[in-house]
Amino acid sequence: MTAFILRRLVQSVLVMLVVALISFALFRFVGDPVASLMGQEATAADRDALRARLGLDQPFWMQFIDYIGRVLRGDFGISYRLQQPVAELILQRLPATLELALVSGIAAFVLGVALGVYTALNRRGWLSNAIMTVSLIGVSLPTFLIGVLLIWVFAVELQWLPSFGRGEVVQIGGWRTGFLTESGRVALILPAITLGLYQLTLIMRLVRAEMLEVLRTDYIKFARARGLSNRAIHFGHALKNTLVPVITITGLQLGSIIAFAIITETVFQWPGVGAFFINAVRFVDVPVMAAYLMLIALIFVVINLIVDLLYYVVDPRLRVDRGAARH
Amino acid sequence: MSEPLLSVRDLVVEFPTRRGTLRALDRVSFDIAEGEVLGMVGESGAGKSITGSAIIGLIDRPGRIAGGEIRLRGERIDNIPEDRMRSIRGRRIGMVFQDPLTSLNPLYTVAEQLIETIRTHLGLSEREARERAVALLDQVGIPAARRRIDDYPHHFSGGMRQRVVIALALAAEPELVIADEPTTALDVSVQAQIIDVLRDICADRGAAVMLITHDMGVIAETADRVAVLYAGRVAEIGPVRDVIQAAEHPYTAGLMGSIPTLTQTAERLTQIPGAMPRLDAIPQGCAFNPRCPQVMPRCRTERPDLLARGQGRQVACWLHAREGVGDV
Ligand SMILES: Nc1ncnc2c1ncn2[C@@H]1O[C@H](COP(=O)(O)OP(=O)(O)OP(=O)(O)O)[C@@H](O)[C@H]1O
Numbered sequence: 001m002t003a004f005i006l007r008r009l010v011q012s013v014l015v016m017l018v019v020a021l022i023s024f025a026l027f028r029f030v031g032d033p034v035a036s037l038m039g040q041e042a043t044a045a046d047r048d049a050l051r052a053r054l055g056l057d058q059p060f061w062m063q064f065i066d067y068i069g070r071v072l073r074g075d076f077g078i079s080y081r082l083q084q085p086v087a088e089l090i091l092q093r094l095p096a097t098l099e100l101a102l103v104s105g106i107a108a109f110v111l112g113v114a115l116g117v118y119t120a121l122n123r124r125g126w127l128s129n130a131i132m133t134v135s136l137i138g139v140s141l142p143t144f145l146i147g148v149l150l151i152w153v154f155a156v157e158l159q160w161l162p163s164f165g166r167g168e169v170v171q172i173g174g175w176r177t178g179f180l181t182e183s184g185r186v187a188l189i190l191p192a193i194t195l196g197l198y199q200l201t202l203i204m205r206l207v208r209a210e211m212l213e214v215l216r217t218d219y220i221k222f223a224r225a226r227g228l229s230n231r232a233i234h235f236g237h238a239l240k241n242t243l244v245p246v247i248t249i250t251g252l253q254l255g256s257i258i259a260f261a262i263i264t265e266t267v268f269q270w271p272g273v274g275a276f277f278i279n280a281v282r283f284v285d286v287p288v289m290a291a292y293l294m295l296i297a298l299i300f301v302v303i304n305l306i307v308d309l310l311y312y313v314v315d316p317r318l319r320v321d322r323g324a325a326r327h
Numbered sequence: 328m329s330e331p332l333l334s335v336r337d338l339v340v341e342f343p344t345r346r347g348t349l350r351a352l353d354r355v356s357f358d359i360a361e362g363e364v365l366g367m368v369g370e371s372g373a374g375k376s377i378t379g380s381a382i383i384g385l386i387d388r389p390g391r392i393a394g395g396e397i398r399l400r401g402e403r404i405d406n407i408p409e410d411r412m413r414s415i416r417g418r419r420i421g422m423v424f425q426d427p428l429t430s431l432n433p434l435y436t437v438a439e440q441l442i443e444t445i446r447t448h449l450g451l452s453e454r455e456a457r458e459r460a461v462a463l464l465d466q467v468g469i470p471a472a473r474r475r476i477d478d479y480p481h482h483f484s485g486g487m488r489q490r491v492v493i494a495l496a497l498a499a500e501p502e503l504v505i506a507d508e509p510t511t512a513l514d515v516s517v518q519a520q521i522i523d524v525l526r527d528i529c530a531d532r533g534a535a536v537m538l539i540t541h542d543m544g545v546i547a548e549t550a551d552r553v554a555v556l557y558a559g560r561v562a563e564i565g566p567v568r569d570v571i572q573a574a575e576h577p578y579t580a581g582l583m584g585s586i587p588t589l590t591q592t593a594e595r596l597t598q599i600p601g602a603m604p605r606l607d608a609i610p611q612g613c614a615f616n617p618r619c620p621q622v623m624p625r626c627r628t629e630r631p632d633l634l635a636r637g638q639g640r641q642v643a644c645w646l647h648a649r650e651g652v653g654d655v
């Protein structure tokens with residue numbers, strides 16, 4: 001078990017190093033940081049002085065090691081556009097993104113599993129067929145279109161829900177939350193649906209397929225032959241086995257929810273890191289782009305790690321055995 | 328003979344398909360007496376497993392029982408509501424499937440699966456059920472049962488797993504155990520042990536066994552009576568010794584003509600030329616007639632009924648019909 005965790009940790013660190021290299025290369029070679037920082041009218045001498053101050057006259061590897069050192073201390077440089085530390089800017093916006101991703105992720109998982117199980121158990125029912133048909137739309141419509149449609153129906157036509165922003169937020173320490181106010185919770189609804197719909201349908205279809213597969217296995221037949229109740233068979237034996245493969249996919253989906261938040265945040269003018277990143281791209285604010293890249297990579301790596309551990313907890317076959325099969 | 332424990336009469340099982348209805352079982356009849364071991368043999372596809380599934384009410388959809396009746400101690404069980412059938416499964420009829428590697432849920436410990444089964448049928452507390460589970464594992468010959476019980480299935484070898492499966496099937500003291508090829512997935516060296524465990528533990532509890540197998544050797548050693556199935560029909564039933572020594576149905580004779588060892592399987596034994604017909608191409612008359620060395624004109628047009636021949640023997644063959652061609 002510890003060897004397994006250690007191995008996965010080393011792999012994660014390697015992945016992060018590669019991403020850091022890419023993000024550093026981006027930082028270093030996309031645009032000229034000196035030009036970005038000084039503007040047009042600076043003299044050549046000024047430029048050289050700044051170049052030396054930023055360490056840009058050092059060899060590439062020295063600069064990279066330097067960069068990693070700074071990143072580890074949480075120093076991602078200064079935003080060209082806003083002239084503030086990037087780390088600070090991102091940390092301010094992270095809660096908005098995380099709250100949105102968490103709500104849509106949990107909703108997608110819970111509803112996805114519930115609907116997947118329902119449609120698997122009532123395979124021929126009309127409601128199942130209806131759900132499956134609607135889910136096809138969920139998979140095939142692009143996220144921004146879903147967002148725009150939702151805004152049109154619920155914000156413009158019905159005027160039930162706000163179409164942009166986070167509503168009122170409450171500051172708790174360094175965390176700015178929208179959960180605690182009515183307007184904050186209401187503002188979450190449309191963006192969360194937009195962001196989670198695709199994952200929901202994906203999880204639902206996966207759970208359904210997996211569950212149908214499991215229901216055909218010998219151990220389910222044997223469980224029936226032992227006279228166990230349908231409840232025990234469906235929600236005990238079958239569901240648990242269904243969830244084993246679902247966990248991996250779902251975990252990775254959470255990562256992509258955070259990454260895809262870019263589109264949703266832009267559509268709903270949600271003040272999170274995704275929208276911030278889009279703005280950074282527009283202004284070629286390279287330090288922000290590089291830091292965002294690292295952040296997303298870190299999130300993926302951490303989620304991956306957690307998923308692996310979860311897998312381990314759920315499936316006894318993966319646990320370190322006291323010897324293999326014994327007689 | 329008093330009332331049989333299980334009585335199957337004219338059982339018909341059909342699978343509707345796009346190209347017509349397939350008849351997997353066609354008027355199958357047999358009895359199992361209390362405490363008796365009935366062997367069931369036949370080539371692959373003869374309908375042995377379907378018979379077992381029909382008795383326990385678990386035929387895969389869209390298959391269905393299309394006729395006949397199944398009685399357990401005289402009570403119909405083929406047309407009762409699902410929840411009543413559920414209280415019979417495991418409690419009165421236990422089932423052991425072919426492959427112990429896939430019969431156990433990999434995510435639950437042996438204890439969890441046993442205790443769940445025991446508590447479903449018997450009103451025991453968790454602790455009592457656990458004690459019972461340990462005792463069961465002990466009886467099926469799992470060493471250090473108390474220590475091993477909390478292991479997961481993958482911790483056990485194939486033979487040990489099949490013992491666990493047997494313990495599960497017997498957890499609620501069923502009167503009848505249907506064992507569908509309980510040893511085919513196991514090493515030859517383990518097969519005999521498993522059959523012994525099954526036979527002994529059932530004999531101990533007075534449970535009857537329907538033993539489905541390809542292996543005539545196993546039947547010869549274990550069963551009291553044997554039923555021979557061919558293309559979804561019963562060809563012959565009788566006490567094992569008699570049937571082996573003097574088969575009456577030419578198909579049985581072909582099967583028995585070659586029992587040589589314990590280990591050979593029926594497919595390899597079959598010395599009868601040709602193959603069993605597919606379900607959608609069962610010939611008119613006797614299903615065996617195209618392969619029968621003693622075929623008569625009548626065999627091609629009329630299906631022979633299963634007739635009693637005395638001494639508990641029954642055969643479905645025109646050679647032995649009362650008004651048949653007199654070379655009996
Ligand atoms: N789900 C199904 N749909 C259609 N036909 C089926 C289905 N299940 C079984 N059958 C048919 O029923 C017949 C009997 O099958 P069964 O499994 O009882 O054979 P068996 O005697 O147990 O053979 P084996 O020795 O290979 O286990 C076979 O011809 C098979 O093709």
Ligand SMILES: [Mg+2]
Binds near residue numbers: 375377
């Ligand atoms: Mg079979």
